Amino acid sequence: MIECGLAGLTTVTHYGLFGPAAIPAEVVARLNGEINEALETPEVRASLRSAGIEPTRGSPHDFAAVIAQQLRQWGPVAKATRFRMD
Numbered sequence: 001m002i003e004c005g006l007a008g009l010t011t012v013t014h015y016g017l018f019g020p021a022a023i024p025a026e027v028v029a030r031l032n033g034e035i036n037e038a039l040e041t042p043e044v045r046a047s048l049r050s051a052g053i054e055p056t057r058g059s060p061h062d063f064a065a066v067i068a069q070q071l072r073q074w075g076p077v078a079k080a081t082r083f084r085m086d
Contacts, residue, residue, distance in 0.1 A: 004080040011073070015053065016063045028060055 017031070036057040038044050048055045077083070 004077065009073070009077070014063075014066050014070070016058075016066070032060060 017035070019028075039048075039055045039057055045055050
C-alpha cells in the first residue's frame with residue numbers, strides 16, 4: 001500500500017446480509033430484528049468470537065453507511081492498483 005501512496009491505510013472486515021432491492025420493508029425489519037436478537041445470545045456471541053468476529057448489532061441504515069465508507073476507502077485503492085474482477 002505504501003507504494004500506492006496509501007501508507008497508514010487500515011481495514012476491518014464487516015459481515016452482513018444483502019438481498020434484492022424489492023424485499024418489503026417489513027421483511028427487512030423482521031430479519032434485522034431476528035438477527036440482532038440472535039447476536040445477543042451467549043452461544044452466538046461465543047461462536048463468533050471464537051472465529052475472531054466481534055458481533056455488533058445494527059440496522060440496514062447502519063450497514064449501508066459501512067458499505068458507503070468502504071467504497072470511499074477502497075475505491076482509490078482499486079483505481080491505483082488497476083484492480084479488476086475477471
